[in-house]
Amino acid sequence: xxxxxxxxxxxxxxxxxxxxxxCNFSDSVNNLQWFHQNxxxxxxxxxxxxxxxxxxxxxxxxxxATERYSLLYISSSQTTDSGVYFCAVVISNFGNEKLTxxxxxxxTIIP
Amino acid sequence: DAGITQSxxxxxxxxxxxxxxxxxxxxxxxxxxxxxxxxxxxxxxxxYSYGVKDTDKGEVSDGYSVSxxxxxxxxxxxxxxxxxxxxxxxxAISELGGRESSGANVLTFGAGSRLTVL
Numbered sequence: 001x002x003x004x005x006x007x008x009x010x011x012x013x014x015x016x017x018x019x020x021x022x023c024n025f026s027d028s029v030n031n032l033q034w035f036h037q038n039x040x041x042x043x044x045x046x047x048x049x050x051x052x053x054x055x056x057x058x059x060x061x062x063x064x065a066t067e068r069y070s071l072l073y074i075s076s077s078q079t080t081d082s083g084v085y086f087c088a089v090v091i092s093n094f095g096n097e098k099l100t101x102x103x104x105x106x107x108t109i110i111p
Numbered sequence: 112d113a114g115i116t117q118s119x120x121x122x123x124x125x126x127x128x129x130x131x132x133x134x135x136x137x138x139x140x141x142x143x144x145x146x147x148x149x150x151x152x153x154x155x156x157x158x159y160s161y162g163v164k165d166t167d168k169g170e171v172s173d174g175y176s177v178s179x180x181x182x183x184x185x186x187x188x189x190x191x192x193x194x195x196x197x198x199x200x201x202x203a204i205s206e207l208g209g210r211e212s213s214g215a216n217v218l219t220f221g222a223g224s225r226l227t228v229l
Binding site for chain 1: 144146151152153154155156159169170199201203216217218219220222223
């Protein structure tokens with residue numbers, strides 16, 4: 001089946017530090033999204049990025065589709081960045097609409 | 112919650128009772144999804160809908176049924192709840208399906224419904 005692996009599973013950083021979260025996937029994708037789940041449980045879409053690089057303020061994401069991975073960069077971390085980050089993919093050849101989620105990276109930013 | 116409302120937000124019930132969770136959207140999006148979230152598993156798709164009366168199974172559909180009689184409502188039913196169905200349930204919507212190479216397939220999530228089956 002579809003494999004979506006995220007690393008690291010947990011990350012604890014001081015406020016102001018930078019971080020890189022990784023998402024590996026097992027097959028070609030035509031849809032990849034990054035989400036942030038805040039400590040109150042709300043899930044927010046960060047990026048739609050099946051390939052290339054995008055930036056939104058202190059966050060940026062890069063997907064290298066040929067090598068089957070995506071990276072989420074967070075610069076100058078703030079306590080509000082804490083939570084769980086998920087990547088989710090749709091595999092190109094499966095012919096379906098379903099996003100499959102990784103198990104997430106839990107990020108804790110310490111003041 | 113960007114036009115998505117889930118109800119109830121919290122429910123405690125007993126094993127063997129039926130439970131229905133409702134997802135209501137005001138965005139007129141074609142696609143609606145039900146996910147469950149459990150520790151160590153991330154989010155897993157239960158069922159999804161690609162139009163009125165058009166539904167399909169996800170990876171954890173056993174024990175669940177869905178219905179979509181109107182564009183705006185997607186119901187998830189547990190016919191006879193079990194303790195293994197204790198979870199947080201999220202509804203999501205998208206304008207286009209996941210295969211479309213377009214930002215219009217971005218998922219927007221509801222606030223979640225926490226279900227406890229005793």
